[in-house]
Amino acid sequence: MKNLSIILLLFCRVSAFGQNQTGIFLGKELDTTRLNEIAQLASKEDRSWNKVSHLIGDSCKTELERVYTIYSYIAGSYKYDLNRLKLIYKREIKRELYLSEVIKKKKGVCGDFANLFVTLCDSLDIGCFRVSGYSRSFNLFHPVRKNYYNHAWNVVRVDGRWYVLDVTFGMQHFTKKKFDKERIDCNFLFTDPVKFGILHLPADPAFQLVNRERSYKDFRYHRFLWRISNTNETPLGDSILNQRLEKDWKEQLLDEAFAAQLFNKKVKGASLKLLEVRINKVLDKKTKRKQLLLKVDYENAIYLYQQIQQNLIENHAKKKYIKYTQYRILKLGQERDKLKK
Template sequence: MPQKKISFLFLLLHIISFNFAFSQKISEVDKIVAKYPKSFNTTEKLAERIEKDFDSDAERARAIYAWIAFNIKYDYNAFLNPPRVQGFSYSSEAEKQRKIKQLNDNLIQKAFKSQKAVCEGFTALYQNLAEQVGLKCEIIRGDSKTRLADIGRKNTSSNHAWNMVLVDKKWRLIDVTWGQGYYDSNKGRMVNDYDPIYFDTDPDYFFAKHFPDSGTFLGNRLSKDDFLNGPLIYNKTIENDYKIKTPDSGIIQAKNGDKITIEIKNVSKANQVFYLNRKNQPVKVLNPKEKRGGLEFQILVDNNIGDYITIFIDTNSIVSFKII
């Protein structure tokens, strides 16, 4: 499922964050991969090129991410009109596994040759290339949180897929589907916009927008309620490490005259902070206070407040809450 970019005055989606030194190092990988051919005859040829150009597992993992995100486009038509599920019969477990492998190989080749895919194709191709260059990689299926309506949903659903790749004895979270671009509802089409923030995302941020079907990460139980009821965060939130300290729930119960206290870490008075009212008009936050390495401010609940409040910092959407 693609991210949606709904224009500056409403919503804007994307994400990621990683260590500054690490990001500086692997940004050079992007520059090299950007000069690669836009297509290769086989996945083996692409894997060989990556192995030749890069020595470390971290660089190879990033190179695969970058090439896929640069060159494979999200197939929005296939998302709207998914093909029928392919069934098959088998007489033994070995035959079953052969047929599953064949279906998966067909999915990988279709994504690679047509250069179009939905999340299943992106993740299968990433895993295939990762394993060819000697990396251990898994495909994870689960739920995604991208819309205001996702705040306070009752249940999760299996609507998305992403990867985990083992680099330097640590599992890295990767969503190359979201890294390649987004759907622009104003233009009615996909927009190619490479975003590195979905490579090696901090788990705290990643699982604010992803929830695996297993409900676990590396053996640890994740909170389904925190995922469903938490606030909706955006790319710049993670990119700039804007931690939402208060409130910790995405659902705020309030009546006219109440004041909602919001505290965001790594923001200062030098930043412009505002929210949108019911008419999507920007309202500047008044009298913010610097507190514990962040900014604390209040929003008065009145008739101008809509069903949701989205906080902006310097024109970038940062967090949304549902108002009850």
């Protein structure tokens, strides 16, 4: 009877975190039972992502195990906040949550989870990027509009190769229980990039991880010729991302933003729209985070806005975007100067 209780308890734990029946990922068999238990232990930590990182790093041996466990940890213990998503679409909320808020609340939206994923990977020396772009899922809240990036996910490097994943699409829990799933969906972990591209289109084509770039029109209007034209050859994006990974984080963001501007020139001010959410936290006056900002934080934000402004001018963007960057640079400078007093 005691052994039966242990088995039932273990089954409940595994079901809660959605163990894949085969346990095969990237051609390797994983002990998903053990990794899901690690993810469950990590889910009890609500103070710091550093502690979550140390737990996963100390308990997992390989990059593959660590990435799987991070995916299981976020998708299995966090809730997708549908109420917050509505406020974002109504433009009543302008910023993403800070990591401390995400971990404490255990809920957020796609950008929050993508940020958490890349932070945990960075802390474990795993190459990873947050990706912004378009998504066709959740049509009620995610209409595909060329002027608005509506989703965020990740690409990650495991054993020298890049893969796409979307922890939000794999998520088990939602703030409205009627959307809850029985288990985590691992179909969006290390997904074939061509299959992944049916529902996702990154703003920067390097993140497509395919041989032939898919255009916005092809994605928007469900054209399938693109799927046939791609092969299993190593895509150009692999080398681009490896080179980008060696750069400073600011240059990484700018590379993505400028590539997005070239990829879809009809999206005026694409570089600004792509980075705005990332750097507008500096001017946020509604949280205690404001008191923790340093001079270097303002200078980094000013640098990004200056580079974006130059790019907008070179691409003959609308004057309202250029004037907006001027305003932000001025405002940031004023906030920075207050720190000296």
